[in-house]
Amino acid sequence: MTDTTLPVQTPDGMVFMLHAAGILPRLAAFWLDSFFQGCIWLVATIVCAAAGITGGWLQFLLLFGIQWVYAALAEIIGRGASPGKRILGIRAVMIDGRPLDAGAAILRNLLRFADFYGLLGFLLPLETKGFRRLGDLVAGTVVVTDPGRDVPRAPEMPVLPEEVLSPDFHRDGRGYRAATEFSRRTGELGPDLSAELARDGLAAFFRDPDALQGGHESGGGGGDPSRNMARVTAWFIRRRAP
Amino acid sequence: MNEMRFIQRRESEWTWLEARLEARPRRRFNSVHDACRFPLAYRRVCRDLELARHHGMSGVLVQRLNSLASRSHHVLYASRGQTTGALLADRISAFPRAVRKEIRLVAVCLAIFWGLALVGSLWVLQDPSRADLVMGEGGADALRKMYDPEAEHFLRPRGVSGDADMFGYYIMNNIGIGFRSFSLGILAGVGSLFILGFNGLFLGAASGVAIQSGLSGTFFPFVSGHGAFELTGLILYAAAGCRLGWALVSPGPHRRGRALFLAGESAFPILAGSTVFLFIAACIEAFWSSRVMAGELKLAVAAFLWAVVGVWLVLGGRRREGP
Numbered sequence: 001m002t003d004t005t006l007p008v009q010t011p012d013g014m015v016f017m018l019h020a021a022g023i024l025p026r027l028a029a030f031w032l033d034s035f036f037q038g039c040i041w042l043v044a045t046i047v048c049a050a051a052g053i054t055g056g057w058l059q060f061l062l063l064f065g066i067q068w069v070y071a072a073l074a075e076i077i078g079r080g081a082s083p084g085k086r087i088l089g090i091r092a093v094m095i096d097g098r099p100l101d102a103g104a105a106i107l108r109n110l111l112r113f114a115d116f117y118g119l120l121g122f123l124l125p126l127e128t129k130g131f132r133r134l135g136d137l138v139a140g141t142v143v144v145t146d147p148g149r150d151v152p153r154a155p156e157m158p159v160l161p162e163e164v165l166s167p168d169f170h171r172d173g174r175g176y177r178a179a180t181e182f183s184r185r186t187g188e189l190g191p192d193l194s195a196e197l198a199r200d201g202l203a204a205f206f207r208d209p210d211a212l213q214g215g216h217e218s219g220g221g222g223g224d225p226s227r228n229m230a231r232v233t234a235w236f237i238r239r240r241a242p
Numbered sequence: 243m244n245e246m247r248f249i250q251r252r253e254s255e256w257t258w259l260e261a262r263l264e265a266r267p268r269r270r271f272n273s274v275h276d277a278c279r280f281p282l283a284y285r286r287v288c289r290d291l292e293l294a295r296h297h298g299m300s301g302v303l304v305q306r307l308n309s310l311a312s313r314s315h316h317v318l319y320a321s322r323g324q325t326t327g328a329l330l331a332d333r334i335s336a337f338p339r340a341v342r343k344e345i346r347l348v349a350v351c352l353a354i355f356w357g358l359a360l361v362g363s364l365w366v367l368q369d370p371s372r373a374d375l376v377m378g379e380g381g382a383d384a385l386r387k388m389y390d391p392e393a394e395h396f397l398r399p400r401g402v403s404g405d406a407d408m409f410g411y412y413i414m415n416n417i418g419i420g421f422r423s424f425s426l427g428i429l430a431g432v433g434s435l436f437i438l439g440f441n442g443l444f445l446g447a448a449s450g451v452a453i454q455s456g457l458s459g460t461f462f463p464f465v466s467g468h469g470a471f472e473l474t475g476l477i478l479y480a481a482a483g484c485r486l487g488w489a490l491v492s493p494g495p496h497r498r499g500r501a502l503f504l505a506g507e508s509a510f511p512i513l514a515g516s517t518v519f520l521f522i523a524a525c526i527e528a529f530w531s532s533r534v535m536a537g538e539l540k541l542a543v544a545a546f547l548w549a550v551v552g553v554w555l556v557l558g559g560r561r562r563e564g565p
Contacts (some may be wrong), residue, residue: 008312010288010315012287012288017312056404056411057409064418114426117429117433137506168532174298177299
């Protein structure tokens with residue numbers, strides 16, 4: 001597994017995480033932008049022809065604009081997100097988390113040309129942290145998933161059973177988090193996977209998880225590991241919420 | 243720390259901050275009060291994020307606070323613009339300073355370009371049939387036609403007619419070459435030096451053909467005027483490209499990624515300045531060099547332009563030079 005999180009240390013002494021965008025969404029954004037470049041060329045040519053502006057100079061300037069100016073300008077205007085990137089929900093930012101500045105936008109897009117030589121543009125991102133290509137290294141930028149996109153509004157707490165199960169041992173923060181996260185997601189996982197994960201989780205909370213299941217067979221809870229896990233969660237929540 | 247109570251207590255400020263972040267930049271703050279509250283809200287969200295992480299609160303909550311903090315940071319630490327005039331003056335004077343800072347690379351590129359130009363012209367003068375090796379099949383003939391005062395296409399490249407066409411062509415072709423040369427410099431400088439060297443050789447071969455065909459009276463007045471900006475610009479693009487490549491070869495006390503970033507910072511003013519140079523060159527080439535007039539006048543103007551470029555690169559921006 002590749003870790004895509006990039007910690008950013010702010011002047012306020014705080015650290016937040018940026019999530020580097022993967023190679024595939026970036027390629028898709030590149031293709032989309034290439035498509036838009038083609039569209040711009042077509043529309044501009046038709047409009048100018050209709051307006052009676054023709055001549056070689058127009059084609060020369062249009063080609064120059066599309067080949068060299070479009071990418072940088074689109075990123076400057078979109079504050080790091082060209083139209084293709086915006087659609088894919090990714091954005092180029094400075095490596096220290098600040099918005100992309102104009103100089104960096106120009107540098108990283110000019111160096112795109114060198115990226116096509118010897119597959120550098122495809123191999124280097126696999127090697128650098130945050131999938132940065134040559135242009136990113138020179139300009140000091142990185143492409144991240146847009147932090148403003150798909151933010152969960154408010155965490156939903158799962159419905160928990162009345163009876164609680166007190167674990168034999170628990171690391172305070174981590175145990176609480178593992179149990180609540182599990183109960184929150186158990187609905188999405190499906191019964192088999194959920195039971196498997198719950199067995200692993202219970203092994204971390206109890207000295208003898210098998211005995212636990214057996215012991216509750218006759219009682220109320222039964223041997224269902226998912227249910228036992230929910231009861232552990234209930235214990236964490238109730239214990240913490242007076 | 244009870245997660246539910248924590249959320250209840252802080253939710254109103256998070257919602258407020260979210261609304262500010264989603265508003266359009268110009269509508270972000272409706273009052274001075276709002277604007278003053280923003281940095282405070284940002285710091286409190288930073289604290290909330292640390293609290294949520296420390297107490298192992300739910301992943302979604304941490305994720306939401308992380309998003310709030312990083313987006314607020316984005317807004318708070320966006321570079322605010324200086325006045326346009328001051329910014330422009332700073333950028334303009336940065337160009338000659340950056341060139342002087344990289345004087346060794348610039349000197350190498352100058353030597354390679356002019357050296358190969360000299361070699362090329364001598365080589366072609368010895369045997370005129372060699373010109374096509376450098377200039378491509380029929381290149382020498384096309385050149386003779388372009389600079390022959392009797393010819394139909396006098397002072398116009400093939401397939402191009404009219405000043406505006408030439409302007410567009412020079413922008414696309416020359417600045418395109420410059421950008422390629424800069425970009426390929428990152429391959430340890432090889433790409434830049436190849437493009438630079440080839441252009442030097444080409445210029446040499448072309449002038450060899452012109453001298454040998456007795457067209458120096460039209461060739462040199464045409465080339466020298468815009469050459470002050472065009473050739474200097476091309477050489478500086480290559481120097482900027484080599485700056486990147488050199489950072490890769492010899493990163494000094496830094497890691498290569500960091501060295502590349504620093505190289506980008508010092509190469510950028512050269513890149514920007516060269517682009518302006520080539521833009522000026524395209525204007526001169528399309529609207530001045532192609533005028534049919536006395537060669538002496540053109541040469542005098544050219545000498546003046548070369549002097550301006552040289553003096554400005556050597557002396558420009560010294561007043562703003564830092565310690």
